[in-house]
Amino acid sequence: MLRVVCAAAARAAIAAHAAAEWPREACGLLIGHADADGAVRVLRAEPAANLSPADDAFELDPALRLRLQRETRAEGLAVVGHYHSHPHGGAEPSPRDRARAGEAGLVWLIAAAGPEGAGALAAFVAVAGPDLAAAALD
Numbered sequence: 001m002l003r004v005v006c007a008a009a010a011r012a013a014i015a016a017h018a019a020a021e022w023p024r025e026a027c028g029l030l031i032g033h034a035d036a037d038g039a040v041r042v043l044r045a046e047p048a049a050n051l052s053p054a055d056d057a058f059e060l061d062p063a064l065r066l067r068l069q070r071e072t073r074a075e076g077l078a079v080v081g082h083y084h085s086h087p088h089g090g091a092e093p094s095p096r097d098r099a100r101a102g103e104a105g106l107v108w109l110i111a112a113a114g115p116e117g118a119g120a121l122a123a124f125v126a127v128a129g130p131d132l133a134a135a136a137l138d
Contacts, residue, residue: 002135003039004107004123013045015118018085018111025050027058027084029068030107031077040080040107057096058084081107087114091122093132101126108132 010030017026028047034040046068051059060082069079086094091112093101101108106126112119123137 002107002123002125002133003138004042004109004125004135005035005039005138006042006109006121006123007044010042010045011121013047014083014085014109014111014121017045017047018087018113018118021050021085021087022113022115022117023087024055025052025058025084025087026111026113027060027082029060029065029079030081030083030109031068031072032080033077034080042080042107042109043077045083045109056088081109083109083111085111085113085118091120093124098129098131101130101132104128104130107135109137 027050028045030042031044032042048060048064051061065079072078091110104126108124111121123135124132125135127133
């Protein structure tokens with residue numbers, strides 16, 4: 001099972017973004033690197049505008065991802081995944097999430113959110129299928 005180590009500042013940024021966007025899904029990109037032991041370290045979360053017209057879906061701007069890939073390369077980092085919130089659900093993938101997990105190896109962090117703010121955060125990794133497999137979150 002993949003291990004994802006998420007920095008406290010990244011967790012806080014995700015929670016704040018999920019709370020601010022409620023009742024819409026919040027989304028953003030995860031910046032970090034893979035360790036020699038195979039773990040993925042998320043050092044920061046970059047909030048993004050949700051381009052989806054639906055409140056219960058998310059769509060990231062591909063131009064933002066390309067820009068962050070260029071910028072982080074100079075730091076020895078990379079876009080290792082993305083996050084989004086489930087404003088009316090738990091921190092687990094929806095059928096839509098599973099069907100859209102086309103880039104194998106990409107980390108997905110999903111935050112449960114409600115009117116009181118963000119709750120649980122869970123990690124998944126995209127696998128062939130497409131599908132999402134649970135990952136350990138530290």
